[in-house]
Structures are given as C-alpha cells and as structure tokens.
Amino acid sequence: MSSVLTVYYSRKGENYFGGSIRSIAKGNTERVAEYIQKAVGGDLFELETVREYAKDYHECTEEAMAEKKSNARPALKKLPESIDQYDTVFLGYPNWWGTAPMAVFTFLDAFDFTGKTIVPFCTNEGSGMGTSEKDIRKECPGANVASGLSIRGSDAERSETKTAAWAARNVK
Numbered sequence: 001m002s003s004v005l006t007v008y009y010s011r012k013g014e015n016y017f018g019g020s021i022r023s024i025a026k027g028n029t030e031r032v033a034e035y036i037q038k039a040v041g042g043d044l045f046e047l048e049t050v051r052e053y054a055k056d057y058h059e060c061t062e063e064a065m066a067e068k069k070s071n072a073r074p075a076l077k078k079l080p081e082s083i084d085q086y087d088t089v090f091l092g093y094p095n096w097w098g099t100a101p102m103a104v105f106t107f108l109d110a111f112d113f114t115g116k117t118i119v120p121f122c123t124n125e126g127s128g129m130g131t132s133e134k135d136i137r138k139e140c141p142g143a144n145v146a147s148g149l150s151i152r153g154s155d156a157e158r159s160e161t162k163t164a165a166w167a168a169r170n171v172k
C-alpha cells in the first residue's frame with residue numbers, strides 16, 4: 001500500500017489566463033497533480049463539489065467570494081475512505097481569493113491529520129500561495145504543513161520537470 005496521496009480540487013471550463021478568459025478541458029491544478037503522482041507514485045484523488053460552480057468565470061468568482069465570506073464548507077461528492085495509510089498528503093488547489101477554495105477545507109475537516117505531512121501546491125494567476133499555507137496549518141494543528149509549490153496556471157502544462165523534482169524532495 002502506498003503511503004503517498006495526491007488530492008486536489010481543480011475547476012475545468014472558463015478560466016483566466018494572463019489577461020484573457022479561455023475554456024480548458026483539464027484544470028491547471030489537475031495537470032500539476034498528475035505530474036506529482038507520476039513522479040512519486042501513490043494514489044490520486046479528485047475533490048468534486050456536489051453543487052457545481054457557475055460555468056461563467058465571473059459568476060464563479062462571485063460564488064467563491066460568498067463562500068469565503070461565510071467560511072462555508074461545500075459538500076463533496078465523495079471522500080477517500082480513510083487516510084490512515086498515508087504519511088504524506090500532497091494537497092492541490094487553485095488560489096481563489098487569496099486562499100484555497102472552501103471545498104479544500106471540507107476535505108481537511110473530514111479527517112485527522114495529526115502526525116501526517118501535508119504538502120500544498122497551488123496554481124494561480126499571480127497571488128502565489130496567498131494565505132493558504134497558514135490557513136491549512138490552522139485547520140490541521142497536528143499536521144506538519146510543508147511550504148508549498150506555487151505554479152502560474154498558464155504555465156501548468158510546462159511545469160512537469162520542476163514539479164517532479166519538487167515532489168521528489170518532499171517525500172520521505
């Protein structure tokens with residue numbers, strides 16, 4: 001059984017790319033997550049919300065802002081059965097309004113991460129990790145939260161070499 005889990009939230013469809021809106025079939029974070037799993041092995045798990053966000057980019061940013069303001073915990077379609085077997089959890093997400101989407105916190109609330117290492121990675125259009133590392137530490141006080149990898153969303157496709165090297169350094 002593998003001791004590494006790569007879990008991520010990623011939104012396909014309309015997204016913002018360095019000044020223009022484009023529609024993408026595979027989310028930026030999803031791409032990076034796949035590079036990590038390819039590099040270090042282990043299991044890959046996608047977090048999906050029960051209620052889909054608006055296809056329209058601007059509408060989605062408004063929904064996300066409302067969820068952030070109310071500190072919501074949007075329901076997820078499914079969760080891993082258990083995380084007991086994993087020592088290292090790579091946790092990926094887009095930067096939404098300066099931190100991870102609230103759905104990521106739904107996942108964090110569902111398990112006890114005491115003694116585990118959480119290794120965050122975040123795609124974004126310039127805000128980097130934002131406050132997400134601090135917010136994850138607060139949500140999972142018993143976990144060791146490594147410093148994260150920030151990738152510009154529009155560079156995600158070209159990030160395999162960098163991502164794989166970083167991932168390898170973060171597995172015990």
Ligand SMILES: Cc1cc2nc3c(=O)[nH]c(=O)nc-3n(C[C@H](O)[C@H](O)[C@H](O)COP(=O)(O)O)c2cc1C
Pocket residue numbers: 009010011012015016026027028029030057060061062064065093094095096097098099123124125126127128152153154
């Ligand atoms: C709701 C929403 C809020 C966003 N907020 C930010 C932000 O505050 N800072 C930033 O740099 N990028 C922001 N972005 C851009 C995304 O972080 C970026 O496009 C990311 O690569 C999307 O990843 P995904 O395709 O895996 O969902 C936002 C995008 C969305 C949809």
